[in-house]
Amino acid sequence: MVAHADISGMLGAWALDGCSDTEAAAVRAHLAECPDCAAQARRLRSAAGWLGMDRVQPAPAGLRRSVLAAARARRPPAAWVTLTNAYADQVALLDAALAGMSPADWRRADSRHGDVRGVLGHLAGNDALLAAELGLPAVPMPATGDGPAMRAAWRAQADAMLAGVAEADPARAVRLAGAGRRPVRTLRDALVQRAFETWTHRDDIGATRPVAPPEQVHRIAGLAVALLPAALRASDPAHAGRAWRLVLHGSGGGEWTVPAGAARVEVTIGADAVDFTRLAANRRPPGTLPHTVTGDHALAEAILRVATTLGCD
């Protein structure tokens, strides 16, 4: 047992890490049972912490980026793990759906891309756009039109992308995939889009109606809402900059106000969340979307029309 006075006298040295390991252990043990010394120790240690701060030198501006990147590389942020896992899940599900295909299944007609092989070629082409943005090697599609070989090439590309994004900066700017106007967004958004498109095409190839997990529906809706103002400005300048609200109910639903935080909106559109994501994928025409409109009907119509142009088809 060490006397209180001995420990108390040692606290300055302890606060500066200036005593032996044995002494430090004795101090710690005493602090656990002596509130007075514990308070004193906190006070001295705080003062010690400030001691070297007698001259201010801001860190170089570029250091922030490299510190945050180094941290992410050691321990991927939770939100990023969620997004990469969501994409990986969609890749695995589509791969499983393709695995069981007969030669006849591969040639099943598709209204947009000819047949299932065309759908997969289109999907792989859009994946390759993001891979190229990230500087990852492109995996070429076999020219033979052999279904299983196409599946292997698409899968290799997707796996390369998953490996490549694991350590990438989720906030870095990339172009989204798609024909024509390719908005510049964060890699985070691009990955939501890849998961979304993979999910959409799994439906196209006739897999049992795939139900996306609610969080994914929510992310897809959020991305669509984020892309809408610029798309509206491009297609329908008369409606650009107007304030509106989207209220999606059901699994993955939520409420979005554009511009964010606008106190008053000109129209509120209500719809089912999954239905809305189908609309954004251009898999259902605006006329068939059950929805409610409170406010300016013309604005609502323009928003829903432009929403169908957000996907990659």
Place this chain on the structure above:
Amino acid sequence: MPGDRADDVRLRERLLAGDDDALAEAYDRWSTLVYSLAMRVTADHAAAEDVTQDVFVHLWQHPDRYDPDRGALRSWLCLLARSRALDWLRRRRAQDRCHTAAAAIAPTPAEVDDGILCQTEAKVIREAVASLPDGQREAVLLAYYRGRTYREVAQDLGIPEGTAKWRLRAALSRLADSLADEDILER
């Protein structure tokens, strides 16, 4: 005020949950402090950058090592920065026995940039350190910048070990009072 205990607890929880925005906030709030400390000990830009990176990566990887009951997160980061900077200094000395002290031990005149955070704190600390009795100042600066133990401080200054311990405690206590007077530390 940012940096109070409830704030530290919340930030720690977010870090534990893997929220990288919380790390960015911590960096924005304390990187000047951490980098300044590291520069002051190492007097080497590259080393100070490495130390700053180590400190924040450590916080991100091991937020559980910080115990809010034992003090402010800011203090924890300061002490971590100093300890990493001293490690660098020791490695450097081991490589180069003739290496002369990189950092000046006496408080140096400030090279102040206007409009920078921590400027007030730096001034208070300079004045508080300058106003310490010579014996206390020598002891505390040896311990702080050179990482000397109280026994080594006693040897360096040719004083009894008990006196060295007492000087370290008295110096930090006076410093704490000065910082509390300026509302930099709680009383």
